[in-house]
Amino acid sequence: MIENDPLEPFSGVSIAISAPVMEPFSYAVPESLRSRVQIGSRVLVPFNRRRLAGYVVEKVSETPDFTLKEIEDVLDPEPLFHPRMVPLFKWIADYYRHPLGMVIHSSLPGEPFKSAMLTEKGKAFLDGRLFDSEEIRILHWIDNHLGKKLPWPMKKIYPLKDKGDTLF
Secondary structure, X not given: OEXXXXXXXXXXXXXXXXXXXXXXXXXXXXXXXXXOOOOOOEEEEEEOOEEEEEEEEEEEOOOOOOOOOEOOEEOOXXXXXXXXXXXXXXXXXXXXXXXXXXXXXXXXXXXXXXXXXXXXXXXXXXOOOOOOOHHHHHHHHHHHOOXXXXXXXXHHHHHHHHHOOEEO
């Protein structure tokens, strides 16, 4: 495992997805994000036909024999946890047979998660619509401010999540 040394070269990262999957997934890091990606960073990644948040748990120096998908964005200005926390998170995940990304998500304070992003359904709903309702204004704001703290009370956001338009 490579520590958070910005000068240390790495070819990819191991991401614990905040979803019910047991193993971390490998992703490539685009050059434009390389300086911002650290162990403990929360990132946005493509996962099947969705975009999910995940946590960087390892920097990898070996190049695999296949093409990796790239991470899309770093969601926070600073890492959310120290690299020395990763072995503890892995131990908890193994001991309780719980997905690593969900262990990390549950272990962190709630404040960083008061952000949202649009699902594909939400993007399709917004396509070509004007700002004619508060719901559409909120969805447009979320689409243009990915990873930012939501300026509305959660009671206005939860109905959008229930419809499948947003993801926390």
